[in-house]
Amino acid sequence: MGHPDEQGIVIAGGGICGLAAALALHRKGVKSIVLEGSNTLRATGGGIGIFSNGWRALDQLGIGTELRRKSILTSMFRDVNLRTGELQERLCGNTELRCLKRSDLIEALANGLPHGSIRFGCKIVAVAEDSATSFPLVYLHDGSIISAKVLIGCDGVNSVVAKTLGLKDPRPFRVWTIRGFTNYTSGHSYGSVFTRLLGGSVTFGMIPIDDNLMHWFLSFRCLPDDSRIEDSEQLRDLAMKLVEGFPADASQMVEDSDVSSLSFTSIRYRAPWDFLFCNICKGTTTVVGDAMHVMGPFIGQGGSCGLEDTIVLARNLAEAMQEISVNEFDDRLLQKRVAVALDNYVKERKLRVLRLSTQTYLIGMLIYSPSKVTQFFVFVLLVAFFGGKSFGHSRYDCGQL
Ligand SMILES: Cc1cc2nc3c(=O)[nH]c(=O)nc-3n(C[C@H](O)[C@H](O)[C@H](O)COP(=O)(O)OP(=O)(O)OC[C@H]3O[C@@H](n4cnc5c(N)ncnc54)[C@H](O)[C@@H]3O)c2cc1C
Missing domain, CATH: 3.50.50.60 (FAD/NAD(P)-binding domain)
Structure with a gap:
């Protein structure tokens, strides 16, 4: 040696x-x-x-x-619950979020x-x-x-x-994600809004990077039984399967994505x-x-x-x-x-x-726990300790170098 x-x-x-x-x-x-x-x-x-x-x-x-x-600076968070049709919008206000x-x-x-x-x-x-x-x-x-x-x-x-x-x-969280980019050569129509489509066990999120490029992610808590992920094309096929029943622009975004940008991750914490x-x-x-x-x-x-x-x-x-x-x-x-x-x-x-x-x-836990009782207790804890789903965590200042 x-x-x-x-x-x-x-x-x-x-x-x-x-x-x-x-x-x-x-x-x-x-x-x-x-x-x-x-x-x-x-x-x-x-x-x-x-x-x-x-x-x-x-x-x-x-x-x-x-x-x-x-x-670009994100101006608004928009959550759409696809099961109930409920829409929640929050302006970013003083929170600076950019993707x-x-x-x-x-x-x-x-x-x-x-x-x-x-x-x-x-x-x-x-x-x-x-x-x-x-x-x-x-x-x-x-x-x-x-x-x-x-x-x-x-x-x-x-x-x-x-x-x-x-x-x-x-530890594994038993949630998986697929992420990717879609480029709109003539510009996309999403402005500066970060949108999440909540479909129960599958969430589709999309956030603009600039006027042409969108970053999107899918997170889900069960993998379809017949899913095979050996290459990027199969990953896109899986993503297409997961957004079935979602609004048409979501599945179009996945279909038009740059396959080389796709990645699959098992969430751990x-x-x-x-x-x-x-x-x-x-x-x-x-x-x-x-x-x-x-x-x-x-x-x-x-x-x-x-x-x-x-x-x-x-x-x-x-x-x-x-x-x-x-x-x-x-x-x-x-x-x-x-x-x-x-x-x-x-x-x-x-x-x-x-x-x-x-x-x-x-x-x-609030998003992915299948148990309503767990979700209720988690919500109470979040409100008690963090003031709900607020973005107060982003106010922290680590100070000067
Ligand atoms: C699905 C998903 C979405 C996320 N979205 C966000 C988000 O929107 N905003 C946000 O702030 N965070 C987000 N995160 C978290 C964020 O990606 C990570 O916190 C961040 O990338 C951590 O950076 P890191 O440098 O610590 O680790 P990594 O980015 O993992 O880098 C580790 C580096 O170490 C190298 N390395 C590993 N092992 C060795 C070794 N043995 N020897 C030498 N080199 C090694 C690797 O090659 C790599 O380059 C997300 C994470 C996931 C999974």
């Missing part, structure tokens, strides 16, 4: 949160490297809705203005990083503590080892870093009660984004919450690194300072994440 490659701050995973963490540190003058398992930047899932709290974080990263130009192409977000984050910050094709297979130094050792699939002074796990729902910290595996009692950091290792708090998409906050994490983490880490050069430091001093910084990061994030993941879980 070769000698470990010694590095300073190592970020595991180059998705939204890994790149945002690297950019936040870079803006604070702190160097890091990102280890991404894929050979290119990944942007699976079509669009991503970013609420005011996420935009505040993007502004801190210096890419908010550029990204606002690529997405971005994930690829635009990923590119804007990556473009802000110094050349060579991202190492592609670096799949992490294990993490361990170096018994001699107590720093994390990162094992890659090609047999190489990286010795990191600080390890930030941004490796998503199946996080290797989270496992090392002892976090419990995410880290249960709020699992999260409450787990270690989010240990020594100089911690987790960010889905690696820490994967949640269902029911209030569209997973990504925005992860962006908040990166600002809070970079602020604390940069303070700890002040006056210490990562290449010529006193290991003990660095370990002590980073441990305090990560503790502060966890203290700042824990309650916020707990509230968001609880609210997400309850909204998911």
